[in-house]
Each structure stands twice: as structure tokens, then as C-alpha cells.
Amino acid sequence: MMNASDPVPEPVPGGPRHVAIIMDGNGRWATQRGRPRLFGHHAGAKRVREIVESCPDFGVEYLTIFAFSTENWKRTQVEVAGLMSLFRRYISKETRSLSEFGVRVRFIGDRARLDKKLIKLMNELEAATAHNGRIHLTIALNYGGRDEVARATKRLARDVAEGRLDPDDVDEETLPRYxxxxxxxxxxxxxxxxxxxxxxxxxxxxxxYAEYEFIDTLWPDFSKAEFGRLCAAYGGRDRRFGAVKT
Known part of the structure; x- marks a missing residue:
């Protein structure tokens, strides 16, 4: 593993600053090998480290990964329990290496449904890496986009009701702050x-306004090389944000 003091390689020209990944395919990867689904989740967790460590090579400063959605509670009790155990083990095992590599970790999502031990580990990992800034790793855990917007809207509405925010001042720049x-x-x-x-x-x-890449690779097989190829391909895209190029 590289150290935070190691020189950062030249980034991919015009590459993405913030990459978000929906890490899908762990269960199918395991099934193809005749193994239980949790075997695939463990393999996927190991893949996270390689991709995090490769971010400086491609100029990626922010990496957000989708670890567990608000819909994933519908999976079998055995799989959900196994995933929660995996999250606890991953945090306990990786805290030191993430900190040494200069990674700042944040969690997003609704923590209310998570068990207290996991929440404690999450809080401790955030605190232990708060001083880092080489890579910003955000882990979406019990996260859903609609749930996030609903929770944000409640906080915004509360501020309006309590007089801290004028309704006439609410625009598309307001909600992101919540x-x-x-x-x-x-x-x-x-x-x-x-x-x-x-x-x-x-x-x-x-x-x-993000660019999307849907690839066939199952997450445990996703490599640094493929990550670099996608970052390079992003650098060649013409991003106009609704404008017409003159």
C-alpha cells in the first residue's frame, strides 16, 4: 500500500474529480462459482480497497460507493445479517490503513435503522479520518435517493416553520444544503x-448532469485498469450542461 506521503501520479487529463459507483454483481459472481452470495460480498469488499488506492493515479479526489440501499432490507435475513457483519468487520479492519493512506471517510444514508455497534464504528471511522484530504471516500449505507430528498425536505420545512428560512428564498440551490x-x-x-x-x-x-457508464463487469472483477479506462473515456466527452457549443 502506498503512504499518504508518496507522490501523486499525474491524473488523467480532463478526468473526473468525483466518481460514484453502484457496486453491483457480488451475488451473481458468487453464484457463478457455486458459492453463497455472502462469499461474493466479501470479494467485493476486497475490491473496494484496490479502487480506493487507485484514485490518485487517475486524479479522482472523491469516490462515493453504494454499499447498502434502503431497498436491500428486502433481502433474506441471512444475507442482511451477513452484510451488517461484513460492514462492522470492514470498518474495524480498514480504519488504520485508510487513515495511513490519507483517506477521509464519510457515511451517507439514514443511520436510524442500523444497529448501535455499527453506528459507533461508523462514527469512530469518520472521526479517525477527519484530518485526511488525499481522497474523500463516501460510503452510502442504508441510503436511498428518494429517502434522502424526503429527509432533506423535512429539515428544510422545519426551518421554514421555525422562521429560519424564508419560503421565497427557496430555490434549486437551497435543497442541496440539506x-x-x-x-x-x-x-x-x-x-x-x-x-x-x-x-x-x-x-x-x-x-x-453526471456522465454514466453501465458496464458488464461484475463488481468483484472490476479492476484498476478498467477504472482508469473509464476515467480516460470521461476526459474525452463533450460536456455542455444544456448549452450549445459554438
Missing amino acids: LDTHVLPDPDLVIRTSGEARISNFLLWQSA
């Missing part, structure tokens, strides 16, 4: 692995 991601730039590139071509309730507001 979102879980209010301290982050919007994603430039959103990647979904596993061949599915949908966004699955991920960063709905923030990704309004």
Missing part, C-alpha cells in the same frame, strides 16, 4: 457494474 452530501461536489461520473442499466435510487439529485 442533503447528506452537502459538503461534497456533485459526481462527474457514475459507474454501474454487472450489466444492469438503471440508477437504482442512487444520488438522484446530485447526478443530474
